[in-house]
Amino acid sequence: MTERLVTGETTRTDKEHEAQLRPQNFSEFIGQTKVVDNIDLMVRSAIVRKTAMDHVLLSGPPGLGKTSLAMLIARSLGSELHVVSGPAIEKKGDLAAVLTNLKPRDVLFIDEIHRMHITVEEILYSAMEDFRLDILIGQGASARTMQIDLSQFTLIGATTRSGLLSNPLRDRFTAHLNFDYYEPEMLAVIILNNSRKMGIGLSEEAKVQIARRSRGTPRIANRILRRVRDFALVNKRPSVEKEEVKAALCLLDIDDLGLDSMDRKILTVMKNYYQGGPVGIDALSATLGEDKQTIEEVYEPYLLKQGLILRTPRGRVLSENAINHVS
Ligand SMILES: Nc1ncnc2c1ncn2[C@@H]1O[C@H](COP(=O)(O)OP(=O)(O)O)[C@@H](O)[C@H]1O
Ligand SMILES: [Mg+2]
CATH class of the missing domain: 3.40.50.300 (P-loop containing nucleotide triphosphate hydrolases)
Incomplete structure (x- = not known):
């Protein structure tokens, strides 16, 4: 089973990791x-x-x-x-x-x-x-x-x-x-600061890649950082390069748009089951077997922000981009 990367909850490891990475003063609080x-x-x-x-x-x-x-x-x-x-x-x-x-x-x-x-x-x-x-x-x-x-x-x-x-x-x-999702430039600053706190070196390219694929969310950037750190350690590399990022993203099932498996499942179900919509949230939640509130609070805001899903009075519809993105 793949790790659920995008969740409303924080796990215990997350909590310990986040305590270490929390901004200690306003100058560390970016964006x-x-x-x-x-x-x-x-x-x-x-x-x-x-x-x-x-x-x-x-x-x-x-x-x-x-x-x-x-x-x-x-x-x-x-x-x-x-x-x-x-x-x-x-x-x-x-x-x-x-x-x-x-x-x-x-x-x-x-x-x-x-x-x-x-x-x-x-x-x-x-x-x-x-x-x-x-x-x-x-x-x-x-x-x-x-x-x-x-x-x-x-x-x-x-x-x-x-x-x-x-x-x-x-x-x-x-x-x-x-609070709004972070732009990749802001996330890059957070990622650099946090990699230093974790004691890992990060190439410029690796940083940019992580920033682009973190779903605009510092917590997700932190999770990716933790995983690329593991790869660098196991491969005995002094710093994290784009290869480690690629491997980590692949393991975490994050695609080019920064979407995880559940994001893609939502888009795929809308495309193949509902012909791209419109579909109501209750029907979508039942088909996906995912809690309605989680879809609305955790997944949908980012998909809306990216213009992959559009909201109409008759329900959610997929955008052209989304239709091309999923199979
Ligand atoms: N503006 C920020 N600047 C730097 N790091 C941040 C910022 N926002 C979030 N983070 C990082 O993301 C982690 C999760 O943030 P958190 O405050 O727990 O989010 P929320 O309470 O909104 O779910 C923090 O531990 C921190 O490492
Ligand atoms: Mg919180």
Whole structure:
């Protein structure tokens, strides 16, 4: 079985590897200038005002730097960062415990905030707006609300699908910042920095090749880097050359357009099963045997961005390019 390269999730090896490769300061955080400029202003303003920074929502496909940026924000504010995952908070009480533990100006990072249970989410409304917890105690006629004051904190929410956030939650974020796929030139800078951190030499051509085939995503560039490093080590080469890149890309099943096997499967099914479309997401998901949400959050954004898939009111259709690309 080939390794699934493009996924919403990070594996344990990924996590350890990424911890090593995370940007340690803003100068190491490459690209996304619009996002960074906004954050820079918000951080400076919070420092001058001596208050918590405004709440911010970071959205964009997986692996583009949302978690890394949240860590940098907390560091530049000199604040403690608390990290929780939206879907992992099952009860109101769990989130209440996290919130009451925050100290003034701490940063709470909620990853995958669009997957939080609605009942849990509701306690965020007053927490974000008034730094207050409203907790309902008892039931029926004897029920009453208890209020607990919280420290002034900053909420950073991260989501791959900002459209799925409820309106009340979305409205409480002062800033909404969108991450975009990276251009190959930006990825090349990230790849060079990270190869140095990993202690591997990289030829110019090897770097350019990896940058072009990383699906605009630093996390994928890191995964390819790890694999080419393995090839160079096994072949006892002092540095990574284009041969190692070619071998790694072949092993990872990444093609000339940087698409992996699942990307190609989507295009192939659309071409051969649905005559190029239009096809609805439910039908596509059933035919592929792949979760609808994963297709929409992880695969489709890049295929749309590359103009391989087009969205029409009647469903998704393949572009001419895509039809020629797959067999
Ligand atoms: N702007 C960036 N500059 C440098 N490296 C980056 C950048 N964005 C992401 N990375 C790299 O990609 C990895 C994954 O990024 P991460 O912040 O976990 O993405 P997300 O939270 O959006 O899924 C990081 O460990 C880092 O090595
Ligand atoms: Mg993340």
